[in-house]
Amino acid sequence: MQPGDIIPFGKYQWRVLELKDKAALIITEEVVEKRVYHSAPVDITWTECDMRKYLNGEFYNTFTENEKARILTVTNHTPNNPWFNTSGGEDTEDNIFNLTIEDVVCKYFGDSSNLLYNRGKNQMYWFQRKDPNNFRRIAMYNGVVTKWHLRTPGRYQNRVACIGADGDNPYISGSAHITGNPVWVDPSRGKAHEWDFMGIRPALWLRVE
Secondary structure (H helix, E strand, O other): OOOOOEEEEOOEEEEEEEEEOOEEEEEEOOOOEEEOOOOOOOOOOOOOOHHHHHHHHHHHHHOOHHHHOOEOOEEEOOOOOOOOOOOOOOOEEEOOEOOOHHHHHHHOOOOOHHHHHOOOOOOOOOOOOOOOOHHHHOOEEOOEEOOEEEEEEOOOOOEEEEEOOEOOEOOOOOOOOOOOEEOOOOHHHOOOOHHHOEEEOOEEEEEOO
16 A cells, blocks of 8 residues: 555545555545535534534444444644634544645645745735646546535634635635635525535545554
């Protein structure tokens, strides 16, 4: 097993991101479903959000007991938003989780840390759309390039960052990304819109046998 390999586990295909101490950090190769991050228009962090409860409850319980025995419980630190300093919240104990902005921009999908930490003068809210590593962050859902949630907060505490899609090029930017997408379905619009239900690419640490 090497970083970049695609492996089967449970019902899904997973990409290996990192190997460490007889364990592998893996993320689903595709978006597995769409959900809102939280069910109410309140300030929220990964610590208290509905998505964390779902991933570590209902989603976790889709695995068999033998599969669960291989999923490690880890302590996750969620940094503040690097552009707006919105709070990442308290450290959490998770079996399954979303990645952070730093994970997808600096570590596992090419190193674009220079673009993240040296924001251009015209980048009020938008990450660099021309980042050559953007293609690495593409995720599909039913054959369509789809936005997917991170756990980093957005510009405001009631928003969450995500990886977006603009044609064939995903990016971390705009009202849906570094700035952050609303974390709930807004009833004032009369019905839920597509951007309310962004994709999930669960990640976990798997014991390597």
